Amino acid sequence: MTESAVEPEAGHAPPQPAAPTRFAFGETFTGHMVTAAWTVDGGWEPDTLRPRAPLAMDPAMVGLHYGQVVFEGLKAHRQADGTLGVFRPEDHARRFQRSARRLAMPELPVGTFLRAADDLVRADAGLLPDDPALSLYLRPVLYASEPVLALRPAREYRFLMIAFLTGGFFADRPDPVSVWVARDQSRAAPGGTGDIKCAGNYAPGYPAQQRAALAGCHQVIWLDAAERHWVEEMGGMNVFFVRGTGARRRLVTPPRTGTILPGITRDSVFALGRRLGLDTAEERLSADEWRRACRSGDLTEAFACGTGAGVTPIGTVHDGDDRWDVADGGPGRVTLAVREALAAAQQGRTPHLAHWIRRVPGTARTH
Numbered sequence: 001m002t003e004s005a006v007e008p009e010a011g012h013a014p015p016q017p018a019a020p021t022r023f024a025f026g027e028t029f030t031g032h033m034v035t036a037a038w039t040v041d042g043g044w045e046p047d048t049l050r051p052r053a054p055l056a057m058d059p060a061m062v063g064l065h066y067g068q069v070v071f072e073g074l075k076a077h078r079q080a081d082g083t084l085g086v087f088r089p090e091d092h093a094r095r096f097q098r099s100a101r102r103l104a105m106p107e108l109p110v111g112t113f114l115r116a117a118d119d120l121v122r123a124d125a126g127l128l129p130d131d132p133a134l135s136l137y138l139r140p141v142l143y144a145s146e147p148v149l150a151l152r153p154a155r156e157y158r159f160l161m162i163a164f165l166t167g168g169f170f171a172d173r174p175d176p177v178s179v180w181v182a183r184d185q186s187r188a189a190p191g192g193t194g195d196i197k198c199a200g201n202y203a204p205g206y207p208a209q210q211r212a213a214l215a216g217c218h219q220v221i222w223l224d225a226a227e228r229h230w231v232e233e234m235g236g237m238n239v240f241f242v243r244g245t246g247a248r249r250r251l252v253t254p255p256r257t258g259t260i261l262p263g264i265t266r267d268s269v270f271a272l273g274r275r276l277g278l279d280t281a282e283e284r285l286s287a288d289e290w291r292r293a294c295r296s297g298d299l300t301e302a303f304a305c306g307t308g309a310g311v312t313p314i315g316t317v318h319d320g321d322d323r324w325d326v327a328d329g330g331p332g333r334v335t336l337a338v339r340e341a342l343a344a345a346q347q348g349r350t351p352h353l354a355h356w357i358r359r360v361p362g363t364a365r366t367h
């Protein structure tokens, strides 16, 4: 491909200037929530929008003890016409169902998920300032609420959807992160739950995250659990690399082996990469090969992606006593182009990707 193939497309607005991070991730909650309950005899009761409030909980609630809990994370962005649009909500709804099946939980109907998102976004849209760097993050969660400590799937569940304001990452030149390769702990094992979003997915990674911070790094790179060889993910995000030069240049990401979370951003980035004229491939990459390919010049960019932080460039890798930069350590051209293309799609600036956006009526900003 040519260099120009990764320039933002005609018609795209120029990248937004860096906005100060006014809302740290997961801290500024909105005023409402949607709730619904499920019982083995009655199925789903109607979902309701209500003011956000603490929950009453029996101390023997299954979800608290045995982790029968799944969640999702999706965002609503301000569109050019001022309304809010939720990004790929059906895909999140279906992944929520898949996560629930893996933990022997009831599936929330896709229609209920979408209505909950609409109701919550409409109720709290007025809190989202007119700033394209900010968005409304929706957090659906499904948990076993039955008070019983028997080792069997619960017979009562609760669905909740809450929301918070977040943003600050559509900066023109994002700061690259440094990563620390976890050599003796794993995130996900074959046959386990690494390919769903369940409550236990992040806490086992915190000690490695603390080790990474001690080494002066921002994030952890997870290797596969079986061979401790292949790069799988960065923290709670999927990873991409730009490999090859000239006509052989391609955007690659680790294949879905069952231990990688099938990110909706990962899927979007692949689609956007192809639209930018890049070849794309699912290819394994070992940490050793990552180092070699950076030194030989065959690997020129690395980035991570997810709903929370968008596209984040990886600048420096620490692996044991070894340490290397990806190219010059700055954000690469493909990374920046993909990042802008993703922002454009999320904000409804890419007309033929309009099917990725669910516009929520009644959310236009009233000044």
Ligand SMILES: *Cc1c(COP(=O)(O)O)cnc(C)c1O
Residues within 6 Å of the ligand: 073, 197, 201, 233, 235, 236, 237, 238, 261, 262, 263, 264, 265, 266, 305, 306, 307, 308
């Ligand atoms: C949620 C998540 C991702 C990213 O998924 P998106 O659908 O892109 O937000 C990647 N890895 C892990 C472990 C996750 O939990």
